[in-house]
Amino acid sequence: MKNFRNKGLIIYILILSLVFVNGFLPIVYGDSEEVQKEESNQKESNLEPLNKENIKNESLTQEDKSKEDPKESKPEEKLEENTKSKPEPEEKEQKKEMLKANLSLEIKTDKNSYKPWENIVYTVQVKNEGNVDLKNVIVKDSITNLNQNIKLLKIGETKEIKTIYNKFSSLEKRVKVNTFIASTKFNNESITQNKKVEVKLLKPEIIKKKNSSSAFIEEHEIEKFPKEYQKFLDELFKESIAKSSIFSALSTYRNPDPQFEDTITVDKTAESVEGCREYLVTLEIDGEIPQKPIDVILVIDRSGSMNDGSAITYAKNAAKSFSQTVLQNPNSRVALVSYAYSGSIYGWGSINDATLDTNFTNNYNLISNEINSLVANGGTNAEAGFRTARITMANNSRPEANKAIVFLTDGVPTVSIGNWYGPSEPTYINNHAQAAINEGQNSQNVARVFTVGLLNGVPAQSLGVARSVLQQAQDSGYYETFSAADLTQIYNEISENLNYIAKDAVVKDKINDNFVYVEGSLSSNEATYDENTHEITWNAGTITEKTTLTYKIKAKCSFEGGNDIPTNDWAKLNYIDVNDEEKTKDFPVPKVDVIEPLKVDLGPDLEMTGDTVxxxxxxxxxxxHPPYTYIWTSSSDPTWVSYDANPQVSPNEDTTYKLVLKDKYGEEGCSACIAEDEIVVKVIRGSITIEKIVINEDPSTKFSIWIDGPEEKQWALYIKEGETKTIENLKPGNYNINEIVPMNYELVGYSQQIVTISSENLHQTVTITNKRINDSWFYDDDEKPNKFKVQLEQ
Structure with missing residues (x-):
């Protein structure tokens, strides 16, 4: 193969040499001979090329003027004649000759050429070329509505003015011409300078013309126009201003006269769902599909690899089934384009690698026969297939029809227009692949584009390239399969999506400031959330049936809640309706009831009068949202934790207990579902101090005191005259004090015999007084108890 290639290359070079020697080169890279001829004719037209400032000074040079009129006087003489006035005194004439007023005017633009929808920025430079200051220099241009007064222009001074032409131009115009004028008066004489300016306007480039057995196609490079400019073109179409073939080809993609009802409806709802004050928002777009006629082009790969495994047979069957379905509407039409590459491995691609096998027709037998006649052979020039389909659609489709291109391939592009063949198994997006992508995207200007990839024969290293080309070239659906038998099902699915309710549908939804978006909750990969603007953007695309988008929001943790709270500020649907008109619809704003944040109150602080509380x-x-989770902690014991709803505690000292309460969504961390409070438990404990006073007492005598307290508890102590003793850590309650009076003594009395311990009176003192009554040498020491009856106050 290597030797064969070298020999072939040598023969090829010899042929080229002979061709050049004979002065004839039939091979044209990129453009055809017709295009070159058209460009040559264009150069010979009366439109002169612009200089680098795009300025053409229309004032004639003196040499040109002399040629036009040999009898014409010199410029100085002519100026003198034009400005000649009534005879003046000699001294005024001398003064006039000394003072000379003159202006110069220069115009520049910010670039060499402009597209018809682009603003043209002019920079106007006015200079005082005379020897006297000029006042009130008026600079005008009717095209840009410039009318500016330079109040003072000093000698040699230059003033610069910028002005913009911001109106659209039609596609037929090649040059924008306008005239700037600078004028003033000096000594009652008018001084004026005019400058005529021509700016080049770019047009869609004519790339190639092609003759075929079915139709004559003139190809145009169609750009994606800005929406506002497309509106401008539509108006021109309606007014029948633009008549050129280029404009006609472009404008057929827009329907100037709506014929079908726009049935689009929108709805928006919000409902409470699981989560901390969360809500599910649903956006819905619906409508009825009108039975519009369809103009669809089937673009079928007939490269040699389509012969593998009967792929071409399955493709034909799928295409015929598709055509039969579409043509059930007698107003619909189908066209057939097929593509391959029939050159050698030393050749390059051409637009002729694709053929228009059948122009638009509603005759199923005709389209079926053409499909059956397809023969698979050669390489893959996907660019040529897309381009031929695009041109056919632009020139031959109907304004009132829905337009679609269904593109099928079983591999990767191996050649493109004007580029050498190869490689056959690319591993990256090369020039052939990029050319196919570009042409597919250009085709989106005239029709919706569906792509189908039969990938079972694509080498593993080229699979990514094949997918990337088909995904980037389409705007209405990408389908792939590894089995040719699936093609009929895929084509049937596409046929169901040819008519639509709306296209280019985009939804913008601004979330209310009281809510936040729940991350990851959008139901569609075509929707995104911008955290800076709090807006959701949903690229819904072409709507063929009821479609919905759902997402979740939740009330901000700091929001206090309320009823009838709007979930969003606004939501809008922008779309192109069934009549190719741009429309906007507003979604309703749903409202929800937002419960207030979780709150807990443990009540007043507690007093522990017993052992527990x-x-x-x-x-x-x-x-x-129940159930609740309780987490209790203690200030006096860091290790103590309780998860009980109402724990029982028995602190030894005053203690602060903290409760963290969480509802069922509290683990999400939002403070609206978490609450805290604290309570202090005061430990109520008192004391009783006993003082002993004995009259005529021997200090050595002990007295026995008994104290009966709550819960049948008793305390006993022994005390001598002059002593005090205290019983501590006594719980609140009533305490009964009793003394066992010994022989030879009598009880004088108690300062209080019943003592009440409370939070107001925690510490009590009881004084017990006795008197010795027997001072003789003989006495009895037997004790005699004193008993009292006590009535306790509740």
Whole structure:
């Protein structure tokens, strides 16, 4: 193969040499001979090329003027004649000759050429070329509405003015011409300078013309126009201003006269769902599909690899089934384009690698026969297939029809227009692949584009390239399969999506400031959330049936809640309706009831008068979503934790207990579902101090005191005259004090015999007074108890 290639290359070079020697080169890279001829004719037209500032000074040079009129006087003489006035005194004439007023005017643009929808920025430079200051220099241009007064222009001074032409130009115009004028007066004489300016306007480039057995196609490079400019073109179409073939080809993609009802409806709802004050928002777009006629082009790969495994047979069957379905509407039409590459491995691609096998027709037998006649052979020039389909659609489709291109391939592009063949198994997006992508995207200007990849024969290293080309070239659906038998099902699915309710549908939804978007909750990969603007953008694309988008929001943790709270500020649907008109619809704004944040109140602080106390006897919980989680901690014991709803505690000292309460969504971390409160448990403990006074007492005598307290508890102590003793850590309650009076003594009295311990009176003192009554040498020491009856106050 290597030797064969070298020999072939040598023969090829010899042929080229002979061709050049004979002065004839039939091979044209990129453009055809017709295009070259057209460009040559264009150069010979009366439109002169612009200089680098795009300026053409229309004032004639003196040499040109002399040629036009040999009898014409010199410029100085002519100026003198034009400005000649009534005879003046000699001294005024001398003064006039000394003072000379003159202006110069220069115009520049910011670039060499412009597209018809682009603003043209002019920079106007006015200079005082005379020897006297000029006042009130008026600079005008009717095209840009420039009318500016330079109040003072000093000698030699240059003033610069910028002005913009911001109106659209039609596609037929090649040059924008306008005239700037600078004028003033000096000594009652008018001084004026005119400058005529021509700016080049770019047009869609004519690339190639092609003759075929079915039709004559003139190809145009169609750009994606800005929407506002497309509106401008539509108006021109309606007014029948533009008549050129280029404009006609472009404008057929827009329907100037709506014929079908726009049935699009929008709805938006919000409902509470699981989560901390969360809501599910649903956006819905619906409508009825009108039975519009369809103009669809089937673009079929007939390269040699389509012969593998009967792929071409399955493709033909799928195409025929598709055509039969579409043509059930007698107003619909189908066209057939097929492509391959029939050159050698030393050749390059051409537009002729694709053929228009059948122009638009509603005759199923005709289209079926053409499909059956397809023969697979050669390489893959996908660019040529897309381009031929695009041109056919632009020139031959109907304004009132829905337009679609269905493109099928079983591999990767191996050649493109004007580029050498190869490689056959690319591993990256090369020039052939990029050319196919570009042409597919250009085709989106005239029709919706569907792509189908039969990938079972694509080498593993080229699979990514094949997918990338088909995904980037389409705007209405990419389908792939590894089995040719699936093609009929894929084509049937596409046929169901040819008519639509709306296209280029984009939804913008601004979330209300009281809510936040729940990350990851969008139901569609075609939707995104911008955290800076709080807006959701949903690229819904072409709507063929009821379609919905759902997402979740939740109330901000700091929001206090309320009823009838709007979930969003606004939501809008921008789309192109069935009549190719740009429309906008507003979604309704749903409202929801937002419960207030979770709150907990443990009530007043507690006094522990007994051994234990319940912490949550007085708890109040407001709002939240049960069940609740309780987490108790203690200030006096860091290791103590309780998860009980109402724990019982028995602190030894005053202690602060903290409760962290969470509802069922509290683990999400939002403070609206978490609440805290604290309660202090005061340990109520008192004391009783006993003082002993004995009259005529021997200090050595002990007296026995008994104290009966709550819960049948008793305390006993022995005390001598003059002593004090204290019993501590006494619980609140009533305490009865009794003394066992010994022989030879009598009880004088108690300062208080019943003592009440409370939070107001925790510490009590009882004085017991006795008197010795027997001072003789003989006495009895037997003790005699004193008993009292006590009535306790509740």
């Amino acid at each position: 319940n912490l949550a006897d007085n708890i109040q919980i407001n709002s939240g």
